[in-house]
Amino acid sequence: MTEVLEVSNLHKAFGGIKAVNGVSFKVNEGEILGIIGPNGCGKSTLFNCILGQLEPTEGAVKLDGRDVTNMRPSELNKLGVSRTFQLLQVFPELSVRENLILAGQEHEGTMLSRFFGARDAGLSAKAEQMIGFFKLGHLADAKAGGLSYGQQKLLDAAMAFMAGPRLVLLDEPAGGVNLTMLGDLKERLRAINAEHGATFVVIEHNMDFVMSLCSRVIVLAEGKVLAEGTPAEVRANPAVIEAYLGH
Amino acid sequence: MTAPATHSAAPAARRLPLPGFVDGTLLTLVAAAVILWFAPSGMGRYGTYVLSLWLVMSVAVMGLNLTLGYAGLKSLAQAAFMGIGAYATALLTSKVGLNWYASFAVSGLITFAVGLVLGFPALRVKAHYLAFVTLAFSTLIWLVLRNEQWLTGGVFGLSNIPRPSFFGLKLDGALAFHRFVVVVTFLLAVVLWWMIRSPWGRAFTALRENPIRAASLGIDTRMYTLLAFAIGSAYAGFAGALYAPLVEFIDPSPFSLSQSFFLLLMVVAGGAGYLLGPFIGALLGVVLPEWLRFAGSLYLIIFAGIVMLLLIACPQGMSGLLERGWAKLTGKKEGAR
Numbered sequence: 001m002t003e004v005l006e007v008s009n010l011h012k013a014f015g016g017i018k019a020v021n022g023v024s025f026k027v028n029e030g031e032i033l034g035i036i037g038p039n040g041c042g043k044s045t046l047f048n049c050i051l052g053q054l055e056p057t058e059g060a061v062k063l064d065g066r067d068v069t070n071m072r073p074s075e076l077n078k079l080g081v082s083r084t085f086q087l088l089q090v091f092p093e094l095s096v097r098e099n100l101i102l103a104g105q106e107h108e109g110t111m112l113s114r115f116f117g118a119r120d121a122g123l124s125a126k127a128e129q130m131i132g133f134f135k136l137g138h139l140a141d142a143k144a145g146g147l148s149y150g151q152q153k154l155l156d157a158a159m160a161f162m163a164g165p166r167l168v169l170l171d172e173p174a175g176g177v178n179l180t181m182l183g184d185l186k187e188r189l190r191a192i193n194a195e196h197g198a199t200f201v202v203i204e205h206n207m208d209f210v211m212s213l214c215s216r217v218i219v220l221a222e223g224k225v226l227a228e229g230t231p232a233e234v235r236a237n238p239a240v241i242e243a244y245l246g247h
Numbered sequence: 248m249t250a251p252a253t254h255s256a257a258p259a260a261r262r263l264p265l266p267g268f269v270d271g272t273l274l275t276l277v278a279a280a281v282i283l284w285f286a287p288s289g290m291g292r293y294g295t296y297v298l299s300l301w302l303v304m305s306v307a308v309m310g311l312n313l314t315l316g317y318a319g320l321k322s323l324a325q326a327a328f329m330g331i332g333a334y335a336t337a338l339l340t341s342k343v344g345l346n347w348y349a350s351f352a353v354s355g356l357i358t359f360a361v362g363l364v365l366g367f368p369a370l371r372v373k374a375h376y377l378a379f380v381t382l383a384f385s386t387l388i389w390l391v392l393r394n395e396q397w398l399t400g401g402v403f404g405l406s407n408i409p410r411p412s413f414f415g416l417k418l419d420g421a422l423a424f425h426r427f428v429v430v431v432t433f434l435l436a437v438v439l440w441w442m443i444r445s446p447w448g449r450a451f452t453a454l455r456e457n458p459i460r461a462a463s464l465g466i467d468t469r470m471y472t473l474l475a476f477a478i479g480s481a482y483a484g485f486a487g488a489l490y491a492p493l494v495e496f497i498d499p500s501p502f503s504l505s506q507s508f509f510l511l512l513m514v515v516a517g518g519a520g521y522l523l524g525p526f527i528g529a530l531l532g533v534v535l536p537e538w539l540r541f542a543g544s545l546y547l548i549i550f551a552g553i554v555m556l557l558l559i560a561c562p563q564g565m566s567g568l569l570e571r572g573w574a575k576l577t578g579k580k581e582g583a584r
Binding site: 051053072073074077078082083085089090091092093094098101102103105106107111114115116117119121159162163 | 268442444445446447449450452453456457459460462463464465466467468470520
């Protein structure tokens with residue numbers, strides 16, 4: 001299988017605190033990898049280092065074999081890497097449709113064509129498709145800031161897929177989402193994975209969500225990889241039970 | 248993915264036989280330009296001058312609205328950029344003999360370039376730290392205008408600034424020049440309208456609302472930050488290029504730091520991030536004090552009181568107040584800007 005992402009010996013220290021301490025893993029094309037661990041174990045910091053939002057203290061990140069360590073987030077996105085954030089990150093003053101068009105527009109044409117060209121950058125049809133796919137049709141013209149938390153989470157996820165990325169890093173997509181919407185979200189992620197072969201790395205605390213969605217799971221504790229394996233292997237691992245899952 | 252049913256709401260303008268890109272804002276700009284073309288009738292020279300000054304200040308406020316209102320970058324140097332534009336035009340037309348149109352373009356280019364350079368600190372510092380960087384720049388420009396007498400005339404300023412002509416038609420009279428200002432302001436407003444409704448405008452808004460998320464969506468936040476600064480500054484330069492022939496004499500005082508604060512007030516009072524906000528803000532800043540002249544020396548106190556009440560009642564400024572009123576009247580929720 002082709003490796004899409006390779007993280008090697010990644011470290012990130014904030015003063016004397018080692019938030020990420022020598023993490024290494026690989027993600028294969030079309031795989032859904034879960035990353036779990038207790039609060040403060042370095043999951044989000046790991047994402048931010050991979051995605052260029054934080055500068056790693058040490059280590060390397062490779063995308064398709066190319067070193068992309070410290071590459072700017074916008075450049076990484078142009079290479080087909082997308083993400084969602086732990087906290088809601090939609091644009092509240094823009095409508096749902098405008099949020100989606102914004103999420104894809106920089107992948108269309110040049111700076112000049114985006115100035116002189118169509119207002120929607122030719123993305124209206126794709127935005128409509130995404131709105132329908134994520135069941136946001138009745139909210140297309142509403143301000144994103146006025147949506148419920150769960151609806152904003154769905155919009156956040158939809159935005160991550162607007163540019164047709166091949167690698168998506170989802171930071172706690174299920175956080176604060178009710179059970180019905182959670183089912184919808186999982187169904188959609190599976191569909192995108194199956195139909196487009198997109199690769200996902202998912203940070204999540206909701207064990208049912210992770211264990212039923214991911215084919216492989218990495219457990220972090222105190223900035224290090226504690227365990228790695230299939231959901232069943234991880235569930236049965238005594239060290240994981242002790243550090244995170246509980247009895 | 249299966250194609251969903253579409254739910255696009257048809258804009259009101261589509262009901263009329265108009266091209267698809269025409270919207271309410273453009274129609275408002277056209278209507279305002281027609282009204283302002285004829286507005287000075289019976290007003291006399293001073294009234295016409297005040298109207299022209301309102302439009303010139305609106306151009307400067309439009310630029311600051313792009314930098315601050317749309318892109319969220321706090322600048323306190325707009326009057327300094329206006330000064331650069333005004334002095335460049337005054338020197339080029341009265342000393343070098345260049346025609347106004349070329350001087351206007353050069354003023355825009357100079358302020359665009361200087362704005363681009365001043366935009367670099369905005370990549371490193373945000374909010375009030377950025378405001379202080381631009382404050383220092385504003386002070387520096389004012390000192391140059393006041394002290395470099397060999398170039399700027401110092402406190403004595405530059406006089407006999409010629410007004411342009413249009414295909415041989417002299418624009419020396421107050422009414423003729425006012426109509427010229429109306430046309431130039433209209434064209435600059437249309438360019439900004441086009442920009443704001445284009446993907447660039449969406450990217451500027453994203454920069455203001457959430458630069459981290461914007462970058463994660465492939466938006467080159469550095470490029471858009473620099474562009475917002477440079478284009479906003481160029482608009483101040485264009486305003487200066489109109490201001491110099493309007494007043495026909497310039498000195499450093501209208502380009503001081505306090506004037507930058509006043510332009511900032513116009514952006515906020517008019518409604519930051521609203522395309523027509525600058526015209527309303529400049530109306531409050533330029534024309535309202537004229538209407539309050541009956542109050543004699545109390546007019547500034549009344550003016551300050553009105554602005555304070557407005558911002559307490561509606562922090563989104565007059566445009567926000569009007570939007571709220573319209574939403575109540577029509578029973579619709581406030582739409583995305």
